[in-house]
Amino acid sequence: DAGITQSPRHKVTETGTPVTLRCHQTENHRYMYWYRQDPGHGLRLIHYSYGVKDTDKGEVSDGYSVSRSKTEDFLLTLESATSSQTSVYFCAIGSTGYEQYFGPGTRLTVT
Amino acid sequence: AQKVTQAQTEISVVEKEDVTLDCVYETRDTTYYLFWYKQPPSGELVFLIRRNSFDEQNEISGRYSWNFQKSTSSFNFTITASQVVDSAVYFCALSGFNDYKLSFGAGTTVTVRA
Numbered sequence: 001d002a003g004i005t006q007s008p009r010h011k012v013t014e015t016g017t018p019v020t021l022r023c024h025q026t027e028n029h030r031y032m033y034w035y036r037q038d039p040g041h042g043l044r045l046i047h048y049s050y051g052v053k054d055t056d057k058g059e060v061s062d063g064y065s066v067s068r069s070k071t072e073d074f075l076l077t078l079e080s081a082t083s084s085q086t087s088v089y090f091c092a093i094g095s096t097g098y099e100q101y102f103g104p105g106t107r108l109t110v111t
Numbered sequence: 112a113q114k115v116t117q118a119q120t121e122i123s124v125v126e127k128e129d130v131t132l133d134c135v136y137e138t139r140d141t142t143y144y145l146f147w148y149k150q151p152p153s154g155e156l157v158f159l160i161r162r163n164s165f166d167e168q169n170e171i172s173g174r175y176s177w178n179f180q181k182s183t184s185s186f187n188f189t190i191t192a193s194q195v196v197d198s199a200v201y202f203c204a205l206s207g208f209n210d211y212k213l214s215f216g217a218g219t220t221v222t223v224r225a
Contacts, residue, residue, distance in 0.1 A: 033212065042115075042202055042215030043156075050211070058212060090156065096211055097144050097163075102156040 003027055004103035006091050012109045019078040021106050023091030032074040033092040033100060034058075034066065036085075043090060049074055081110045113138050113205045117216035124193055125224050132188040132219045134203030140164075142208040145179065145186045150200040150218070162186065193223045 003026030013019050023032065031050055035043040035058075045058030047066040055066050063085060065077045078085055088107050094100030114137040124130050136145065147159040160170065162179050170177045174191045190197050200220050204213040 031211070040217050042204075042217045043213070044215070045212040048211055056211075088154070096209055097206060099146055099158045099161045100213055101158065105154055105156075 004091060004093060004101060006089075006103040006106050008106060009104065010107045012111060013081050014111055015082060016080050019081050019108065021076045021078075021089055021091075021108070023074045023076070023103055025072050025074075025091075025093050027093055028071060029093040029095075030071070031093060031095055032068065033094070034064075034074065034076045035090045035092060035102075036060065036087040037090060037105075038087050046076065046089075078108075081108075083110050086110045113140075113143075113207055113210070113214040115203050115205050115214055115216035117203055117219050119219045120217070121220045121222070123222045123224065126194060127192050128223075130190050130193050130197075130221060130223075132190075132201050132203075132221070134186045134188065134216060136184050136186065136203070136205045138205060138207055140207035140210075143210075144206045146204040146206075146213065147177065147186075147188050148202045148204065150202065151196075152198070156202075159188075190221070193221075195223050195225055197221060198223045 005024045007022045033048045034046040037043045044060045049055045049068045067075045088105050090105050091103040092100040116135045143164045145162045149157045176189045178187045200218045202218045203216045
């Protein structure tokens with residue numbers, strides 16, 4: 001199994017509060033990704049990183065920001081959480097054209 | 112833009128039946144990659160297979176087999192002699208040449224009843 005952990009695994013927060021999710025990898029992989037999973041949509045890319053301090057937007061990036069100050073850590077921040085951001089969030093690592101390996105997921109509920 | 116369609120939302124079978132999951136994709140790239148993932152009830156995503164666009168050979172791995180047909184833009188997945196442990200959501204995904212992301216289908220929920 002790829003060494004990917006996510007924290008927290010579960011979180012309940014209130015609308016309007018900031019939330020940060022953490023992804024940590026021990027594979028020293030250059031590429032890291034944040035996806036969200038919602039019923040009927042599969043997984044959709046939020047942001048990705050192709051190196052330390054190098055990040056870019058995915059298809060559903062509005063309301064999210066990311067940071068990567070170390071190779072092993074990729075943080076996802078919801079600047080002001082909304083109910084539409086209730087979802088399961090997955091972090092992944094993987095190279096272009098190859099399979100991605102996913103962390104265990106974080107279930108976020110915004111009330 | 113890449114698009115993956117899994118038309119079957121849910122499939123329910125009795126143990127030992129075969130089940131085929133359909134995956135149809137759209138891409139403008141001539142080189143691309145196709146994937147299947149399994150998500151059991153525990154929630155993790157498990158990689159099953161990767162196939163590149165210039166290799167149309169079908170593949171078999173135990174009770175799992177995959178049929179890639181470029182002419183119909185399909186990459187179907189068959190579970191032979193299904194077992195209760197095969198109950199999961201299965202996702203088909205696509206990435207284009209030099210594409211950084213995976214584009215996922217909506218998933219097919221397979222329920223295998225004992």
